[in-house]
Amino acid sequence: LITDENEAWAFVNRVNDESQEVYFKSIQASWNYNTNLTDHNSQLSVEAKLVEAAFEKEVAANASRFNWTAFQNETLKRIFKKASDIGSASLPEDRLTKLKVIESELERLYSSAQLCDDDSTCNNLDPGLTRILAESRDYDKLLWAWFGWRNVSGRKMRNLYKEFVNISNEAARANGYADTGEYWRSWYDMDNLREECQKLYEQLKPLYLNLHAYVKRKLIDKYGEDKFPSTGQIPAHLLGNMWAQSWGNLYSDLLQPFKNKPSVDVTEALKEQNYTAQKMFEVSEEFFTSLGLIPMPEEFWNHSMIVKPDDGRDVVCHASAWDFLNQKDFRIKQCTDITMSDLITTHHEMGHIQYYLQYKNLPVVFRRGANPGFHEAVGDVMSLSVSTPKHLKEIGLLEEVVDDEESDINFLLSQALKKIAFLPFGYLIDQWRWSVFNGETSPEDYNKKWWDLRCKYQGVSPPVQRTEDDFDPGAKYHIPGNTPYIRYFVSYVIQFQFHQALCEAANQTGPLYKCDIYNSHVAGNKLSDMLSLGSSKPWAVAMEKVTGNTTMDAGAIIEYFQPLITWLEKQNEGMDIQWDEACPTDLPVY
Ligand SMILES: O=C(CCC(O)(O)[C@H](Cc1ccccc1)NC(=O)c1ccccc1)N[C@@H](Cc1ccccc1)C(=O)O
């Protein structure tokens, strides 16, 4: 084995340059498919992925000729370690081809699915069905959209997904992991990620229970007690979102605690002011540059897809941010709707691009988040400042800001409907998937396990009977999109730690939920010190750069919501805020 570290550096540098070429071609083919879901583009994208995999396999084989585990230089060792962990590229070509074709088909099934009503108007998820779930207050119309979406999406994926699990696990085992779940968890460099997440969930559960109880009472007022199961869950189609993962759409008319105070949902203002997707992206970019962070490059504005094409093409509308790994091309693909929710999503996606820009000169193997949760947190940290009434007024989206206790509760409740409501959802998706990958959940139990977790953790139940002919996990992008999900749960915790630290750096002295780091270059510098590390250091080192601590901690999110916790506990005094672990059994058949 080669022990000379200079020779190793020469190898690493050559591979780094070659890999930029190979990855660029593969990512470009994937972009072409995502923005035009044709058979031809699917084939080209699969072929490019096979070339990429062959390249990664060769690099890993050459790397194994070096005695890299014994190298002195920590960075060199870290590069070799990452270059040796090649995921599905370790599969034989025929199995890899099958895997990539299945992934491509699952993605297309989800993204091109549409639900037609009797007079043959058809709706995709984006924007049609999403708008119905957000805006309709008609129990039966909501049920039609909720049930129909699952029929045209998840229900069609069950066998493909079963096959996907098997081949994905083959790849994981070929790399020395027990299953795909263990491979995914390895990206956090922790031997106790599951336990840490469970601990965080338990700490946040009381707040979730109180929010759930408040919302359920308001929904019972609206839809009538008879629509709610005796087991205590909330029917999944009534929460303003296709997966009940974020309840913000119920705020203005159903949940705002103090009606006589200004609303904080600026969707109306965005529409009144004729906001376009372009304008939303410019407003978002301006927040980042106000902190001294890097502006979007020319290529970004010229080649991103920020609105759904109207030429009849099928595209993947689910938002994503792309790094073409050539240090030049960075794009967002998003079917932007003019809503507050999409203004937040725009910041979320731009947070990914900012991370890309900050680490673009690192070796390719280090152009990743410190851990996947970090990548998901960047944009959301910006949104925590942008969504404050003070900031929304400053950018002209709110007329007046009333600074009193009731208005604070209004604001904190609207934030909790996004940030607290999400937590059990963010936690349970990969509980389901990890159990599928490690064999605890067999195909005949896919849907039962899904609803067991939904009823237990989220306190949300199916409005009508579900069977194993259904495949409800497939109705959520990240399952057919094969995108891990625990990263969002991690992000929802650490983003408040980052927010707390950046607010301190920006000399924001008031309560955490009022903090706006706008224009603070001190905060911006602290953040870029972390982002520019990419995955070159363990995530605890990156976290310490910003917060001074090295662990995930629910203290910051609890501090942020403290006034609301007190208020909700008073609202729920003397009420039973629990629900049964088990789902209701006496459900109607649709
Ligand atoms: O899925 C997203 C946003 C899309 C994304 O930016 O996380 C995107 C998902 C994706 C799409 C295709 C392939 C892989 C991942 N992730 C990225 O674009 C991404 C991921 C890793 C690094 C850089 C960019 N949000 C989640 C959770 C969420 C987060 C924040 C607010 C609301 C909701 C959801 O909608 O359920």
Ligand SMILES: [Zn+2]
């Ligand atoms: Zn994201």
